[in-house]
Every structure is written in structure tokens, then in C-alpha cells.
Amino acid sequence: MMITSWTHSNPRRRYFSYGMKEGKRDEKGCNYFEWYDLIMCRRSTALIPGLLRSMNAKDATIEKLRAWERKLVSATVLLALLLLFVCWCKKPEIRMG
Known part of the structure; x- marks a missing residue:
């Protein structure tokens, strides 16, 4: 099962986790995982959490x-609607004379 890491050291980095069932992340599997995404540079690792916080705040x-x-x-x-009602109630009667 593919999972996205949200840790500060690996923000938004996807990995495969073996031994877990879909939707049951609390269950312990064999604790083996394999990274799907390549390692990001230090600058990306430092910038992404701040950008995500900023984006979430804007949302x-x-x-x-x-x-x-x-x-x-x-x-x-x-x-x-209130204005229309008031205007309708105050409408002068037209009398034929």
C-alpha cells in the first residue's frame, strides 16, 4: 500500500508499506517499507512544511x-424582500373618479 509521509524529515514523500491492509494504518505489519519517491534536497525538505502551513492557512x-x-x-x-414588501404595502390606491 502506498502511503505519504508527513514528517519534517520526509514531507510529502511517498513510500510502499508492506503487511498493512488498505484503510487500517494502525495495524502493525512487518515494518518493511520502500521509498517510492527519491530523496529530496535539504532546501526542499526545509521549505515544503512551511509552504504547506501557508497553504493550509490560506485555505x-x-x-x-x-x-x-x-x-x-x-x-x-x-x-x-423586506423592501419589496414595504413598498407593496404602502402602494397608494388608484381610484377612478
Whole structure:
């Protein structure tokens, strides 16, 4: 089974783990693994965790902004409906004379 390492020394480096069943990573296998990806240079190993944290923080900010946007759209629609209702109620009656 192919697994992705998220350790600081091997960020995002994939490897094969033998003796584990799909979806059951807690079970102990034979503890044999084989790297799928090549070793990364030190600079990549130092940069990737920071980039991932930055990307995750930006994703969280985007989700918060999308939630805020949904609230603003809902409030705008409610205000528009309220305005239409008030205008409809205040409509002067036209009398034929």
C-alpha cells in the first residue's frame, strides 16, 4: 500500500508499506517499507512544511470568507424582500373618479 509521509524529515514523500491492509494504518505489519519517491534536497525538505502551513492557512481563510459571503448574500436577499414588501404595502390606491 502506498502511503505519504508527513514528517519534517520526509514531507510529502511517498513510500510502499508492506503487511498493512488498505484503510487500517494502525495495524502493525512487518515494518518493511520502500521509498517510492527519491530523496529530496535539504532546501526542499526545509521549505515544503512551511509552504504547506501557508497553504493550509490560506485555505482556512478562504473558507471563512466564503461563509461570510453566504451570510452577506442571505442578508441582502432578506433586505430586498423586506423592501419589496414595504413598498407593496404602502402602494397608494388608484381610484377612478
